[in-house]
Structure formats: C-alpha cells, structure tokens
Amino acid sequence: MLTITEVPGVATVQLGEGRISVAVSKALMKPGEVIEIKTPNAVTAIRGTVVVAEVEPAGNGYRSTITILRGLVDVTRLDATAGLVGPAVKVGALQRVSVLGSGPVSAPTSISSEAARRLASEFSLVPRKSRPPAWNR
Secondary structure, three states: OEEEEEEOOEEEEEEOOEEEEEEOOHHHOOOOOEEEEEEOOEEEEEOOOEEEEEEEEEOOEEEEEEEEEEOEEEEEEEEOOOEEEEEEEEEEOOEEEEEEOOOOEOOOEEOOHHHHHHHHHOOOOOOOOOOOOHHHO
16 A cells, blocks of 8 residues: 655655555755655655665554665654654664554664665666656656
C-alpha cells in the first residue's frame, strides 16, 4: 500500500505495508526541498540516498525496517496522534534500523555489502521521460 503526495517543498512517500526502494539524487533537488518516507510508525528524511523501507504487520502494530544502501538519513518514531516522538536516529550507508509498534527506533546495525547488493537487486528502476516529481528524483 503506497501513497505519494507532494506539496511545495515536500514530497511524501507513505508506505502502509509492503516494501519500496527510493533513490534520491541530491543534485536534482532544489535548495530546501524535503523528501520523506512515512510508515505507520516511522519517518525517514532522505536526501541524496538510496533507501529500502519495509513495513509488515507485527502483533498489534507494525514493524518498520529502514535500510540505507547509500547516503545518510534521519529516522524518527511516528505516533499516529502525537506526531514525531523522540530523537532522530542517524542511519548511514550499509546500516538498518527498525521500529516495532510504538517502541523506539532501534540502534543502527550493519549489513554486509553483499546483503546490500542482494536487496538492491530485488528492485528495478522506473525510467523517466521528463522531469519527474521530487519523490522520483
């Protein structure tokens, strides 16, 4: 389940369940533009990165797993009523974090280069015909 919205300066990829890979070229972004991936319980601010976001049901909530293949992002827990909760966790290349239910963002753990290659190979690039919206740059 995927919803993409864009308002001036902010593009949001909202993933309710499933997996998505988002690649963002910082060189194609305008100053001040923000692209974020929202899951039911986490928000990832991305810029010049390649991110894989996964959401799956877990108990009474969801498990969101954010894996960074390239770049650096901030991941913050999201509460449906309170908004962003707690400090942002910096996650770098070849690292991943998880948020289980209403728990905190986990500490980053490392993944191998081979694991990153396997994960990246599960996705294909969508060709672009003209200047794409911010979420696809």
